[in-house]
Each structure stands twice: as structure tokens, then as C-alpha cells.
Amino acid sequence: MSALLAILSALAGNKTIMAIFATLVGGLGLYVAGGVNRAKKDAARQAAEKLAAAEGRLEMDREATDVERAARDLPDEAARREAMRWARR
Template sequence: MLAWFASPLRRLWPYLAAAGAAVSALGAAYLRGRSDARAKADLRATKREAAALEERLEMNREATDIERKAGELSDEEAQREAMTWAKR
């Protein structure tokens, strides 16, 4: 009963196996490409976040330096400094 199906299958199975392997290889290459793209995007995002954090730290350092300098100024010097910034 299965002879009509088994006879051609015996001759075609190497071709079917090769086609299955080719489809599997293409699928794996596609998924690997998507994974690489996602990894690159994650790396870019991480670098952007690190740069933003470094910028924030630098701004805090500058603000701290300015606060220290302002703390050392006398009232008259602070008034003059404030006026120069107020004019801008």
C-alpha cells in the first residue's frame, strides 16, 4: 500500500535532505544577522549612555568648581561676578 510512496521517496530523500539543510542554513544565517545587528545596536546605546554619563559628571565637576570659587568670593566680588553674568 505504501509502495507507491516509498519507491519515489527512496530516490528523492537525498535531495529532500539537502533542501532541508539549505533552508536550515539560510534560517540560521538570517537569525545570526539579526542577532549581530541587535548586539551592535545595544553596543551603540551603551556607548551613548556612557558618553551622557561622562558629560553629566563633567558638568557636575564644573558646577562644583564654580561653587567653590563663589564660596571664596567676598560679597562685593560676588556682586560684580553676578552682574557680569546678568548682562549676558
């Protein structure tokens, strides 16, 4: 046990080994920070995609509502043609 402590104290006193250790710990910290940053960017991208999809659905619903309102005033044959036009999309 005392031999292990002697080795560790000798390594702690060695400036070169401590510099290498500090560099490794710093590199590990940068790697972890980069992973967190990538995760945040990915979450932001997914949120933007979900927002765009929701806006697209809202716009389609608005268009469909406008067409439905217009179709109420159409005669049966014209309403059928309009429905077929939308069904093909």
C-alpha cells in the same frame, strides 16, 4: 496516512530535495544569527551612548562645583556676573 508517509520517505530519499531543504535551514540559521548579532551591536552602541552621556553630566557637575567654590570667594556683584555668564549657556 500511509500515502503521506510514502511521499515524505520519497522526499527524504531524494538528495536534491534534501540539499535544498538543508540550504533553506542553513539560510534561516544565518538570518537568525545575524539578527542576534545586530541586537548585540545595538545594545553595545546604546551602552556606549549612555556612558558618554553620564561622563558628560559628571564633567558638567565638576565644572559647576568648581565655579561654585570659586564664587564663594567672590564679592556679590562678581558672583552675580559669573552666575549670569553660566545662566546664558
